[in-house]
Amino acid sequence: MSGDDVAILGVGMHPWGKWGRDFTEYGMVAARAALADAGLAWTDIQHVAGAETIRNGYPGFVAGSTFAQKLGWTGVTVSSSYAACASGAQALQAARANILAGFCDVALVIGADTTPKGFFAPVGGERRDDPDWLRFHLLGATNPVYFALAARRRMDLWGATAEDFAMVKVKNARHGLANPNARYRKEVAIEEVVSSPIVSDPLRLLDICATSDGAAALVVTSADFARRHLGSLDGVARVRAVSTATPTYPQTFLELPDFATDSHAVVAPPALGFKASVVHRAYEEAGIGPDDVDLAEVYDLSTAMELDWYEHLGLCAVGGAEELLRSGATALGGRVPVNASGGLASFGEAIPAQAIAQVCELTWQVRGQASGRQVEGARVGVTANQGLFGHGSSVVVGI
Amino acid sequence: MSGDDVAILGVGMHPWGKWGRDFTEYGMVAARAALADAGLAWTDIQHVAGAETIRNGYPGFVAGSTFAQKLGWTGVTVSSSYAACASGAQALQAARANILAGFCDVALVIGADTTPKGFFAPVGGERRDDPDWLRFHLLGATNPVYFALAARRRMDLWGATAEDFAMVKVKNARHGLANPNARYRKEVAIEEVVSSPIVSDPLRLLDICATSDGAAALVVTSADFARRHLGSLDGVARVRAVSTATPTYPQTFLELPDFATDSHAVVAPPALGFKASVVHRAYEEAGIGPDDVDLAEVYDLSTAMELDWYEHLGLCAVGGAEELLRSGATALGGRVPVNASGGLASFGEAIPAQAIAQVCELTWQVRGQASGRQVEGARVGVTANQGLFGHGSSVVVGI
Amino acid sequence: MSDSGGDRAAATGPAEPAIDGWFTLGGPGADGGPRLIGSQCGACGTYAFPPRNGACPNPSCDSDTLEPVEFSATGTLWSFAENHYAPPPPYVAADPFEPYALAAVELEREGMVVLGQAARGVRAADLRVGMSMRLGVDVLFTDDDGVDRLIWVWEPVGGEGR
Amino acid sequence: MSDSGGDRAAATGPAEPAIDGWFTLGGPGADGGPRLIGSQCGACGTYAFPPRNGACPNPSCDSDTLEPVEFSATGTLWSFAENHYAPPPPYVAADPFEPYALAAVELEREGMVVLGQAARGVRAADLRVGMSMRLGVDVLFTDDDGVDRLIWVWEPVGGEGR
Numbered sequence A, B: 001m002s003g004d005d006v007a008i009l010g011v012g013m014h015p016w017g018k019w020g021r022d023f024t025e026y027g028m029v030a031a032r033a034a035l036a037d038a039g040l041a042w043t044d045i046q047h048v049a050g051a052e053t054i055r056n057g058y059p060g061f062v063a064g065s066t067f068a069q070k071l072g073w074t075g076v077t078v079s080s081s082y083a084a085c086a087s088g089a090q091a092l093q094a095a096r097a098n099i100l101a102g103f104c105d106v107a108l109v110i111g112a113d114t115t116p117k118g119f120f121a122p123v124g125g126e127r128r129d130d131p132d133w134l135r136f137h138l139l140g141a142t143n144p145v146y147f148a149l150a151a152r153r154r155m156d157l158w159g160a161t162a163e164d165f166a167m168v169k170v171k172n173a174r175h176g177l178a179n180p181n182a183r184y185r186k187e188v189a190i191e192e193v194v195s196s197p198i199v200s201d202p203l204r205l206l207d208i209c210a211t212s213d214g215a216a217a218l219v220v221t222s223a224d225f226a227r228r229h230l231g232s233l234d235g236v237a238r239v240r241a242v243s244t245a246t247p248t249y250p251q252t253f254l255e256l257p258d259f260a261t262d263s264h265a266v267v268a269p270p271a272l273g274f275k276a277s278v279v280h281r282a283y284e285e286a287g288i289g290p291d292d293v294d295l296a297e298v299y300d301l302s303t304a305m306e307l308d309w310y311e312h313l314g315l316c317a318v319g320g321a322e323e324l325l326r327s328g329a330t331a332l333g334g335r336v337p338v339n340a341s342g343g344l345a346s347f348g349e350a351i352p353a354q355a356i357a358q359v360c361e362l363t364w365q366v367r368g369q370a371s372g373r374q375v376e377g378a379r380v381g382v383t384a385n386q387g388l389f390g391h392g393s394s395v396v397v398g399i
Numbered sequence C, D: 001m002s003d004s005g006g007d008r009a010a011a012t013g014p015a016e017p018a019i020d021g022w023f024t025l026g027g028p029g030a031d032g033g034p035r036l037i038g039s040q041c042g043a044c045g046t047y048a049f050p051p052r053n054g055a056c057p058n059p060s061c062d063s064d065t066l067e068p069v070e071f072s073a074t075g076t077l078w079s080f081a082e083n084h085y086a087p088p089p090p091y092v093a094a095d096p097f098e099p100y101a102l103a104a105v106e107l108e109r110e111g112m113v114v115l116g117q118a119a120r121g122v123r124a125a126d127l128r129v130g131m132s133m134r135l136g137v138d139v140l141f142t143d144d145d146g147v148d149r150l151i152w153v154w155e156p157v158g159g160e161g162r
């Protein structure tokens, strides 16, 4: 374990679902599970890094302090981070930076959410300075519209079919069958996906992830603390990289919530597109490449988006994702299983918890504890995640 | 300069006022001013640490990425921090931790806000799980109510008078006269304060700070970068401490937005109250005590609250603030000037910018650039700031 | 919870608490007056208000068995304030607005300070830090269905009537 | 901006853009059709849409002198989608809701992709990535004052009428 790694001593989740309770209740369950997993008490924690939820009033904005208070004030330092769907990774990075800078040894990273039904709508009021409000008002450009634009390009450029997209759902549903934290635990057939109602053409209801309630938490520590606490670092999962890179001008792929891309008329586009660059930086920080990856947890907001990630992760060349999928390489038992957890397809999206949940899954996998969905011999995993407004994240977990 | 310090190479602000424009416009002015002050270009910045505003839609929640995009995507990492009125200090801490952990050398810290008129109201909708919503609904307990409760205790316990409170306003108004970034730049007489309308007894309109639009930004770097960039660290302001401690159970002083304090029936209260502990941790980290402080910038949401801070800062014993004020020690020319900038009394409150603006002022002061309000021989300054939900901050700046 | 209390305010129409489970309206039992309902941890004994559903606030205690408990009805005035402007919504302000006081009262047994409105007619000029205070109930506002919504209030012991 | 364009949609009552300053309605000058209004930086020449008030998006350029510029009226279809459920407010959906397509079109000179609704009657089945597209204007919704609010739309060159 390198001195630049932080150890993941504990992971915990509250099952994903649609319970309609206060988000802090889910978070408490996840936090206590992570503490128990680490063999530590709440009073051992020195920093709480909360991933914010913006749809639950003030307690959601101050997630770090909300959970510090709910677990009982101990004088810990706190941080509350927001980066849309990448919030959880930003919270992890806040904890990691505080640990590596020497400000604390033991931190709790936590994200929890209660989500509304249906499409995510923008913040209330008439907000004519807010592009997120305007894209709904002027175009009705919901989140699935952007997913659909990306999916359509796969079809028209690379020959993806509705059945390819459906196969992602079928695979992830099968992966999630045995995951006790997954919301949906039943097999899905290709025919069910391709006959489900169209939401935003070419994507159908079963191509698009639901919104869920859920929570995930990590206890992360300095290498020194982990060594003292456990006697040895053998078999301890660790964070080998966290990338939170933003785009480089010009960003030429149309992303949520923009009306237009940047212009490449004057400045040439960067060699790597935005999402590939997020992953690239994670690989670089961890000193690995795609061939070193045993499994990946990626943000499958839509089935087609999972295919995009294969390419951003370097698991195949651009345009090669469908072939990789069809080969079975990304299914459990394949060369590099993707979303062994079941992914968003089986969980639904609980925004501030999601990027943390990906790290929980990789931790269970590299420890060999992913019962019923274990990737044999998993030692290195990578996550990939996209948040609107130029956020993305990629985390490398190794053992 | 210790290896644990980060250097403040540039500071900048947009003047406080009530302009009603998009908050990003103010932030851009502040960011460019800080970059110019540092002699650096935007493309030299490796991390943007944004302090969030929660009243400006999505762009406010993702402040770090909003400004990274507005200045032009360069692939920098970003963070967006929320901690109510302490958000700016949390953003500074995010930048500092990333620098000291070795993730970047040069960071931009930025906070900007456009604020509504009148009392701050809670987030919209019926939010019966949100204590901030409930305190308005069930009690009409606005922010000034909490300020008034604290002020009344000063009167009934320590003999503070309305004239003492007014004297804080008179002092700070005088300090702010020559500050080009202050919103109010005129002398105020004690009679004006004590005859202004009562808002929440015992506090009157001129005892309570207004809400303002404004922005502040810092360019902070590693010591190594500063040395390379400037040739030497002589005369470079630096961050010697950032404290963001939360309360220790039981928190026995009634604070925003709570209905009740914690209980000390079973667990004895900590030796230091919450706000004193926030400052204490900053002193400890900087290796200094109150006697080493040449000036302080404190969060004078109300005139009476400035007096509380004198005691939390250890500038006098508990109950001694009125005497310290009357002695002139905290006025310009006194032993330890407080709010030489003019404070919130002259600026009004621009939530995410405020804690950053305090650091701007200390930087100008220790550099000897605080024209018209310079504290002679200032070498060490401290800030103190309170945010609801257990947030507070204290930053030590030295040269 | 919905018993009609003898000690209740000048409510004339139907009346309901403005929030469920935070206080009783009083009645024939005990000393008859209304009480705040807090929580007490079964494991460590500490108190909390508002009542909470699990999660003992004592950081050294990870108990989730918090029981509802009626708080002391009397205490000592910790501080007070008086609003001279109508608070913004979701407060339902009287029109025309009448200034009203708020009182924060320290309860000895519970070791905590609880904020509330002062009883109708009790103004800042009637109060001083350290006074003895007692819990009452009064009308907070009348809702759209004509139901008086009730809230706990603090009044000086032996002080002003309403 | 408020000129009535010859090329305009089936608006019958008074009509105004749904947002000011983002597009023209067209008219007798130039080639007559409507145009998107973007910004072009006076210093480095880069483009931006929506139009912005200062702050050149090119990170190597700190110019604040961005001038309004009419964008190319034609481009190449980058991708498209078709909504089968009514978007939530603040979108003002037709009742009953009719599925409609959205199109993202790449403009060669500007080097950028701009999203818009597809013209009325143009459906996903009519589109394929790489097609030539042209800007039009159509009614987005009719506001509470009976004013038709207009928006830019993309339609295939030589394609469906409306």
Ligand SMILES: [Zn+2]
Binding pocket: C041, C042, C043, C044, C045, C046, C056, C057, C058, C061, C062, C063
């Ligand atoms: Zn307990």
Ligand SMILES: [Zn+2]
Binding pocket: D041, D042, D043, D044, D045, D046, D056, D057, D058, D061, D062, D063
């Ligand atoms: Zn330019």
